[in-house]
Amino acid sequence: MNNNLPCVILVEPQLAENIGMTARAMKNCGLTELRLVNPKENHLSEKAISASSNSEDVLQNAKVYSSTKDAVADLQYVLATTARHRDQTKTVYNADEGVKEVAKNLKSNVLCGFMFGPERTGLRNKDVSLADAIINIPLNPAHCSLNLSQAVLLVGYEFYKAHNTLFSSEFVTNHTTIANKEKVMLFCSHIENKLSDFANYKDENKKEKLLINLRNIFTRAQMTEQELNTLYGIINYLSK
């Protein structure tokens, strides 16, 4: 297996469609290795492949095991996903903390896996006892039932974020540049020059407030040079 990525283990999944959707969710999150313990339906059926939406390769490469024990035999660090409270002496991580443990282990070439239980019942205690720790997905406690593939998606998504260095936000300006303050202030002055006879501008008290409002609006918008040109065009047209 790929040392740098955890595998996903589905214990006794019941519906082919859910296996397919799990494959799709895995691929969304950059995961490729799927292990199935006694699946109730064929993971290569038409239903499964159609639900996988271009992730057929994950299904083709999936391995089938006859027991959870066999499916985790070669792994060195396994997290079990559970929704209900478990009466077991194990660390319970929130999803974002659990995936960090996995990312840390992968860095030391430790083979890792995320384990998920059957749709209706979730993992049995016997299966949970094979895991190093439990991963819990924080959701509305009054309504926390998730489709199997959605549980895989949320854990996979957290793993993807922890595994890759991501930008947090970016101001997209495409092919134009953010106007510098000089240009923004020149634009504000340009408007001011057009306002000499404007009542609010002639009233000294209102004038100051008006100029401050103008600057606040246009500095907050982080305008691009192109947008500034648009506004120049409009102001010039209106004041003709």
Place this chain on the structure above:
Amino acid sequence: MNNNLPCVILVEPQLAENIGMTARAMKNCGLTELRLVNPKENHLSEKAISASSNSEDVLQNAKVYSSTKDAVADLQYVLATTARHRDQTKTVYNADEGVKEVAKNLKSNVLCGFMFGPERTGLRNKDVSLADAIINIPLNPAHCSLNLSQAVLLVGYEFYKAHNTLFSSEFVTNHTTIANKEKVMLFCSHIENKLSDFANYKDENKKEKLLINLRNIFTRAQMTEQELNTLYGIINYLSK
């Protein structure tokens, strides 16, 4: 609407099943208010209700609108979810950062919403230009296509995690209110009406770009009602 929670806006969702699954995902994340713009299938059909898995109340309370503009009219801070790169000048937040912006705005009683586009095409540029910023879900770039309800789930999940944390920055509006989208769009229309003879407005190709530029500038600035009045005064004076 509930001031303390953002609403979810689905623009032209195509499948009843996806609307139902969206309701379920919302409830998983503690969200309750669903807005639908021209849904192609009935959100109260058996298919939708069955897919909602005990979240029928979200569907029953959903409101249907005939345009995206109407659906966001009363909102004051809107994030548009997009997968593809957009040729628009807006801040793009990663999901975890975007939801923090929403949580921050909610703290100041700003009405917020998350906007999602149709299954096949995603949001149109015209719709994106109504939003204050863009939210991007970080996923495997080679395979980032998500089911609509899964996109809602991931954004909702991030929101759920962020909702109760405290924030270090706050947008101060003093004694005035952030203008809702209806007021901002009315202002944009007001400018448009003054431009009928403007060369760039008469050229159909340039016109669309110009209108999107205008919307982007003024949605990005999160203008207060007072500032909007200042701009009305100026535009009216200039166009006398």
